Amino acid sequence: MRERTDLETRMTAVEKMSAELSDNVELIELGEMEGDQTVVTDAENALKALKSEIDRMQIESLLSGEADSNDTYVEINSGAGGTESQDWANMLLRMYTRWAEKHRNKVELLEIHDGEEAGIKSATIVVKGHNAYGWLKTESGVHRLVRISPYDSQARRHTSFASVWVYPVVDDSINIEINESECRVDTYRASGAGGQHINTTDSAVRITHIPTNIVVQCQSERSQHKNRATAWNMLKARLYERELEIREQAANAEASSKTEIGWGHQIRSYVLQPYQLVKDLRTGVESTSPQDVLNGDLDEFMEAALAQRVHGTTAGEIADVD
Template sequence: MPAEELTDALQSLHGRISTLLVRLDAPGKQARLTELENQAASPDLWSDQAAAQQVMRELSTLREELEPWLSVERRARDTLELVELAALEDDQTILGEAERELGQLTREVDELEFKLRLNGPYDRSDAIMTITVGLGGVDAQDWTQMLMRMYLRWGERHRYQTEILDLAEGEEAGYKSVTITLRGQYAYGYLKGERGNHRLVRLSPFDQAHRRQTSFARVEVMPDVGEAAPIDVRDEDVEFEAYRSGGPGGQNVNKVSTAVRLRHKPTGMVVTAQTERSQLQNRENAMRLLKSRLVEMELEKREGELAQLRGEHIDASFGTQIRSYVLHPYTMVKDLRTEYETSDVNGVLDGDLDAFVEAYLAWSVGREQVNAA
């Protein structure tokens, strides 16, 4: 790329970054970051443990948000200055390196700009996901397990920490339900579009005649709000029950009642946790799950109210089919909302979901803009 063209491209990119930094309110967030750093350096910070933890959480979040943007702005500015000097000396080696850096910076800015779409109140939160078997018998239980693996593999690709909170095994194969957590920045924002029914069409490995079988599983996604939950759950509103956990089979069944079931009396909501060895840990996990479900229920309520104001129809059954995975007679995964599709079924089932996530976020932003017009 000629030096003049490279300079123009870098100037354009730097201008784009500057505009996005204004949209991000980088000056205001930088001022808040400085304020928090001063608080963190105070010797009296840890006199109030709860307040100190809040300061450190906010400090960490702001650093994670700002540093990538400040880094690309700094690199774009430095590369532009380097190109201007290299152009004077006609240094083709430096110009070639600058062109490669331009390509890398453009990809990073595209990714950072995409993340600006994740501006919901809980989009930065960790995610809790529950997958529940639907129609389809043993095949549906196996499908539930396949979906769990798909999302765990997706989490690994993004270097998220994953954990199984609750697991109910099927009689012959697979799972009746499973609850997992994915911990990492924007986990909920990325996964919130996975809510709904997922449909699998394949030749059944459990049918002696090997006939084609359609199976369903429902996915629920909630922000893992933890102690920061804006909902107060009173002790008297929660009914507690301990029971023995474990799947079918003798020695794997616990001999003591470590599994926990909580029922929220005002809503009738029931949650369970049984994968930890102690009842206390399972109870803490169950309470986390209950708070997250209540937050998600409130989010769905607000979404429904806004949709009614916009004149949209919302399926109150939460049973809307969102995606179809076909393994026979052809191979295709298709999102029924965005119309995005791919024939790489094996890749998707191995966790390659980013294209579907990005298509959903672009679709949801476009829908909001149309409705706001």
């Protein structure tokens, strides 16, 4: 039913755009025949807006992976550097939350570990919405920030790093078998706000999958039972994402020109001082408005990375193909 709904939505959108194209072309012809430049201008502006919508749908049509339509987990970890990198991790958490909200996706905070002075050491959110994993999957990697640190009394420039890991929520149609004897389950007291009960009982749960050394944790609920269930689902999702990555790496083994997107690989730099620039190191896409990017304007970067990942081209080159 989900696949059918998705196909119907796509077909309806294509039919609507086709009708808009025909209508505006006719309006331009009529306006030119009658010498009404206002009608011509309005129709031309409508065609420009239609082209932008078509470009976006062309990119979205690339989201054909078996898990692209799923909800997704986004895990953020601060790098070395203490308070500065922890503040940077918190800025990334806000950035992805803003992006999700702009796309009318629902965001739930699953776990967060606050920094000593400011920011966060780590956090995990789940983004719920159509194609959430498909769009966000290209964000996995290391993000680099260069700025004058507000935590440095001498106002020196600092470089900070934080890691982002994106993996799909596994739905009921995907069967992942886990041998529980290969897992270690630990409970601990949750940190941060949450009332008296959440901070005085061992309600938080951490699961370590020993063969792969994958670690997941959840503290969003007051009930240890609910946190345990969520953590098992997160582990299934991580193992599934790992399998997808292994398959993709095997399929792209001969495509040496493609940049590997994975843990430990720097993908984007955000420079706030001495100049203003955000640059994606995989696609070359740049923005001279870092504040807009940090407020969630990530679509241009995601589209280019997605196009390169699927076809080895840029988003602009995809849009130029008939």
